[in-house]
Amino acid sequence: MSNSRGPNTLSLSQIFVAAFWIFSIFVLVVLVQKVSTTADLLQQRDALQQQMKDVQDEQRRLVDRKQHVQSNEYVEEVARHDMKLGKPGETAVIAAPVSTPLPAR
Helix, strand or coil, X not given: CCCCCCCCCCCHHHHHHHHHHHHHHHHHHHHHXXXXXXXXXXXXXXXXXXHHHHHHHHHHHXXXXXXXXXXXXXXXXHHHHHCCCCCCCCCCCCCCCCCCCCCCC
């Protein structure tokens, strides 16, 4: 038996270097995937925070609107304008439209 190596055999150090590079590439791919996932999640978080702010603004607007429509002033406004009602003792005046005669030809 001889210790001579053929032209196609790899040394232990060459195998170690090849394994190191394969492992390094694997780690790099995993890190890139993690960074990409993190960036996507940050974008989703920002979009959800904006959506939450919009919903909170809408909720505040609706609460203000609810308070307004439950007020006596609103009820009176609707009664006077939409239902054509008045307070007891008030006299309703309805203005008749003014018709203008057509010019003679």
